[in-house]
Every structure is written in structure tokens, then in C-alpha cells.
Amino acid sequence: MTRHCFFAPCPRGLEPILAAELEQLGASSVQGRDGGVQFQGDWRVCYRANLESRIASRILWQVATQPYASEADVYNIARALPWNEWFTPALTIRVNVAAIKCPLRSLDFVTLKIKDAVCDKFREITARRPSVDTARPDIRIHGFLDAWKFSLYLDTSGEALFKRGLRERAGEAPIRENLAAGILRLTGWQPGIPLLDPMCGSGTFLLEAAQISLNIAPGLERGFAFEKLTKFDKALWDQLRKTAIARQKPKTPQPIFGSDLYGDVLAAARANLSAAGFSEILTLKQANVLEISAPAPFGFLVTNPPYGVRIGEQQALTEFYPKLGDVLKKRFSGWEAYIFTADPLLPKLIRLNASRRTPLFNGALECRLLEYKMVAGGMRRVRQGNVPQPTKS
Structure with missing residues (x-):
């Protein structure tokens, strides 16, 4: 299967144990970064990381990383990507942008340019465009800029992975x-x-x-954004879930x-x-x-x-x-x-x-x-x- 690049953010300070966990889940080329872990793997690794990682906050699929100098470069890099091959315009989107030492003046404007690029690409290919939903989007797109490089990610998780789907009531300022x-x-x-x-x-x-x-x-009790992607492998996902369920131990004291x-x-x-x-x-x-x-x-x-x-x-x-x-x-x-x-x-x-x-x-x-x-x-x-x-x- 094709190998892809991914980034898994996590609470700062937990990068080394997340790296070890991802290696156990089959990830390769694992490298700790400030605030997360970069790794490579096929879709099986991506699905397993979403399902089984206890430490990661999200699993982000890197779809572009290129040098940039202006907002126009950001737009062009995003516009060139085959968004229509990854999801349909019937799904809603949200764009999030973070930066370190970015020379551009407005991250809000950068966010707008990425959104425009995605929508323009869909209009060009399908004559339709996805709607924006900042509260509960189907697809989250993450942009990250440092001093000279622009990276784009598709969020395969959806809701953050620390939302296990178990908690009924949260207390005062609980830890994640x-x-x-x-x-x-x-x-x-x-x-x-x-x-x-x-x-x-x-x-x-x-x-x-x-x-x-x-x-x-x-992750057994929740859904994931990758299930909404066009090339979602349901048979593989069902197999991974069944394997995880079979590994569970009886509920003994x-x-x-x-x-x-x-x-x-x-x-x-x-x-x-x-x-x-x-x-x-x-x-x-x-x-x-x-x-x-x-x-x-x-x-x-x-x-x-x-x-x-x-x-x-x-x-x-x-x-x-x-x-x-x-x-x-x-x-x-x-x-x-x-x-x-x-x-x-x-x-x-x-x-x-x-x-x-x-x-x-x-x-x-x-x-x-x-x-x-x-x-x-x-x-x-x-x-x-x-x-x-x-x-x-």
C-alpha cells in the first residue's frame, strides 16, 4: 500500500511516549517534534493510530509542504491539490491555521485564502463548492506556516482523539x-x-x-473523519475494529x-x-x-x-x-x-x-x-x- 506522511499532535511533554506508541502501531520514520510526532505509514497505520492511540490528539494527513513567500503562494499551493479526489462538495469544511515565525501579517487572511482555494478547485472541477461549518465540520483542513515553509493537512480524526465518547459529565477543569x-x-x-x-x-x-x-x-465508541473520505476502505476498517474488540479482556474487578x-x-x-x-x-x-x-x-x-x-x-x-x-x-x-x-x-x-x-x-x-x-x-x-x-x- 502507498505510504503517506502524517503528523500526530499531542500534549507537550508527551512526544517521546507518543513516538514509542506509534511505532508499536506500525508507524515508520517516526520523529518527535515540539508538540507532536511526525511519522509515515499506509492507511492501515492511520486507521490504527486513530483507533488505538491513547496519547495522540489527532492524526493529520500531510497533503502538501512547500516553500512560500506570500498569501498568493499559499493560495496556489492549496488550489493545486486534488481536493475533489479526497472528499465530495456535499461535505462541510473548516480551515484552521497555526504559525511560528510567519512573516505574513494576518493568519485570518491566510485562512480565507486556503478556504477560497479549496472552494475554487471544487467549482472548477464539479461546479459545486463545499459549505463552511466552523462548529461541526465533516472535514477539517489544517494549515501550518513557519518562516519559509507552508504545510497542509487533512484531519483524519474529526473530533479530537481525547474525546473517547465515554464521558457523560465533566468536572471542574478536567485534564484531557x-x-x-x-x-x-x-x-x-x-x-x-x-x-x-x-x-x-x-x-x-x-x-x-x-x-x-x-x-x-x-476509539471504539466514536466515529472518525476518515470514514467520510472518498477512498475510505470500509473492509479494512471493519477488520481492524473486530481485531481490537477480540483483544479486549473480560470485565473483571x-x-x-x-x-x-x-x-x-x-x-x-x-x-x-x-x-x-x-x-x-x-x-x-x-x-x-x-x-x-x-x-x-x-x-x-x-x-x-x-x-x-x-x-x-x-x-x-x-x-x-x-x-x-x-x-x-x-x-x-x-x-x-x-x-x-x-x-x-x-x-x-x-x-x-x-x-x-x-x-x-x-x-x-x-x-x-x-x-x-x-x-x-x-x-x-x-x-x-x-x-x-x-x-x-
Whole structure:
């Protein structure tokens, strides 16, 4: 089959683990970039990446990359492409443009020129043109410009891949699902090892851990833009879906635990887990993180503590973080704790020595994944068994 060039954006900081994941899915010529991974593959690789990647935000098919100097160059490059061979004018489109060090004055004007080029090409060939739908387009076209090169991509995903089709209710400022999956990968946690999120919010870490434990492909419950392309291979897609479903494990109870102080927040987590069919495989309860005990002799604690709105203002935080550190020291010996936060106060006030601080981004917000090894000899004995070392980055 013909090999194509693709780009998979992801949360910044997760590029190395996305690259490894894409290689496992059959991608070749894999190269990490700032904010994503460039790779090559046929349509099987593209379909599998959409269906099975837990880390990618989208899978973009590169259809052009050329030098440019003006808006007219952008228009001409876009106009020359065989859009009519890729999709029909009955479908709606949206054009998105991003740039770094671009000399052109208006990205809005560049966006308009790309849209005009696509529509003009359709009018020339078919006497019809696609309509623009900025809310729910059938086809998303992405343009990217640096100082001298213009690249165009067709989005094969449609809705962003972190929209798994599972979440019923979102809590306050939840982290995206692919970021949660990436954090779990960075910790070194594996299915079968106890996992606790004691401030679980709407349950994002729990949902991702359950899917990983049961080997459920994250894209099984949703549709994709590539299904609307003219040369969509339905037989191949049906085969890949059937293979993914056959790899799923039975829904047996897993050592995954979640809790939260707030009943309304816990109700959102319960609704999400129930909608996904995971209610019976993990344990969820209402509890204060400062009063809980470890649910197993060893395991991984992974959490994104709420800050500001739910816990209170600065004074409340200065009281909460040291208490959290005390709980980890006294009640979680033998565990590894991973705290994901954008709050610069936390590492200063928790009174624990972080063994690793991994920079990550939650959207545009710079965060840290803090690793605390609450261990003496106990965890080292465990590591001779099945618990892997966390990946370094």
C-alpha cells in the first residue's frame, strides 16, 4: 500500500511516549517534534493510530509542504491539490491555521485564502463548492506556516482523539483523557498493580486506567473523519475494529481505586464510569484524602489535586499541602505517588523530596508531574516481581 506522511499532535511533554506508541502501531520514520510526532505509514497505520492511540490528539494527513513567500503562494499551493479526489462538495469544511515565525501579517487572511482555494478547485472541477461549518465540520483542513515553509493537512480524526465518547459529565477543569493516559504511562504503572486517585474529580485517570487494564481501544465508541473520505476502505476498517474488540479482556474487578471529598463531584465520576460500563470493575467512594489509608501494601497513587476554587484560596492551600505530604509519608509507605499540578506552591509546601519533576502542558498551562517514592526496602522487593521502573524523561 502507498505510504503517506502524517503528523500526530499531542500534549507537550508527551512526544517521546507518543513516538514509542506509534511505532508499536506500525508507524515508520517516526520523529518527535515540539508538540507532536511526525511519522509515515499506509492507511492501515492511520486507521490504527486513530483507533488505538491513547496519547495522540489527532492524526493529520500531510497533503502538501512547500516553500512560500506570500498569501498568493499559499493560495496556489492549496488550489493545486486534488481536493475533489479526497472528499465530495456535499461535505462541510473548516480551515484552521497555526504559525511560528510567519512573516505574513494576518493568519485570518491566510485562512480565507486556503478556504477560497479549496472552494475554487471544487467549482472548477464539479461546479459545486463545499459549505463552511466552523462548529461541526465533516472535514477539517489544517494549515501550518513557519518562516519559509507552508504545510497542509487533512484531519483524519474529526473530533479530537481525547474525546473517547465515554464521558457523560465533566468536572471542574478536567485534564484531557490523552494527557491522563500519558501521565499513567510516564509513571510506569501497569494493569494489575494497585492504582489510587484520592482526588479523582470526574474520574479521568480511573477511566483511562480501566480501559488500559481491559485492553479496550480508546476509539471504539466514536466515529472518525476518515470514514467520510472518498477512498475510505470500509473492509479494512471493519477488520481492524473486530481485531481490537477480540483483544479486549473480560470485565473483571481491577485493583483501581478512586475517591473524592465532594459528593457532587463523585456523582459525575460514577456517571462517567457507569456510562463506560466500568462501575463493577473498580472501587469508588466518598472520602477526604487527609483521612484515607492505602488500599494495598504497595501501588501507584496518581492524582491531579484541585486548587483554588474547590479547596479555597492561598491560605487554605498552605495548610492543605503539608497535611497531604504527612498523609503520604505515614499511610503510603511502599507506594509511589505522582502528583500532577500547575500550582508552584505544591512542591514547596508538601515537604517531600520529589525524585523526578517532569514538565508537561495541560493545554497552554505549564504543569509538573512530581514523583515521590514513599518507599524503603519494600518497593525494591516488589520490583523484583512485576512492577516496572517508571520511564525516565
